[in-house]
Amino acid sequence: MYGKRRNAPVTDFLILVNILVFLYVALRGGMRDDEVLLRCGASYTPYVLERREYWRLLTAAFLHFGIRHLGNNMFVLFVTGDSLEHALGHVKYLIFYLFSAVGASAASLAVEVAMGQKVLSAGASGVVFAVLGGLIWVLIRNRGRFEEFRIRNLLFFSGVMLLSGFFTEGVDNAAHAGGLLVGFLLAVVLYRRPAVTLFSTDMT
Template sequence: MELYRRSRNAPVTDWMILINVLVFLYTALRGGMSDNDILLRYGASYTPYIFEKHEYWRLLTAAFLHFGIRHLGNNMLVLFVTGNSLEHALGHVKYLVFYLLSAVGTSACSYAVEVWMRREVLSVGASGVVFAVLGGLIWVLIRNRGRFEEFRTRNLLFFSGLMLLGGFISEGVDNVAHTSGLLIGFLLAVVLYRRPAVTLFSTDMT
């Protein structure tokens, strides 16, 4: 157990998962798992409300809401597995900044496309952030010659591709958030990640 605590050491990731779960339980108790009115009340992204009422805070709050237990579970599972490694790479404060900017950035990209296509879409979910974490890890792997903790570039690219494909062949999925998440996460990691310098030690045997 002590080894697990030392190796994980990802309080921001764990707190984000906890907040998502608690928000889900709170809205579920009010019938909001698939009730659009409840989700709108608690911060879902909805194009007319943002465009006409200027409720831009929804670009952030939407990332903490989910349509159902499967939607929540899938996102939190991937975040649990990948988020801790990115948090180790960036550090706790930078990772928190990364997480919040990814949430707003992916929601903003989806909103911009919806306005451009003149669609009125209600969107919730942390999948944009999840893809941003994958994008960030890809840059970390590049900077570390294809290996970082348990991840390898080929495996992560394959996993990211499968997740993207799953979105495109499914209905009701915000693929703009997914694709923009990969790009936003990659670019944020370029700015925020600094590879630790390697220190060489020598021993004087004389």
């Protein structure tokens, strides 16, 4: 048997963009250099609110603090993103991704403001959780199954990933939870289950 052909140009393109941005920042001495990350678009509460640099809510999702940070996010996106892209279609998936990036960053920003924190934020993990949230809705609409995913397995995986963040230092749990919720809600709006044709008649 042959596995399903991967047809996810948007997912693959976004992964490539994340990798290229990482290499660009690394060559400029970034990854762990806050000044470089800020210049390249990381989210920082005073810059977003006081300078009104709202674009950082999007650009921060394409920056990473290290190769492991990048690798973990891109691996999960590679494994899950193609299925959501198949479900939504290429254009809707791109819209989903970009709005999820902003939504997850906004959730992180809101929690930082509420707690009086000023944290430098970057990473695609919020979008990754949004993809998981989107897939959960797709699975619900398809009676718990879609391609290779099953609702129980995905819920368990999402829960483990979400909980593990609370036991790991330096993890933006607000972006994770916010991304999961934003992705679920965006999928509710964007996903349309294909109509099932029960009977077909050859009239020729």
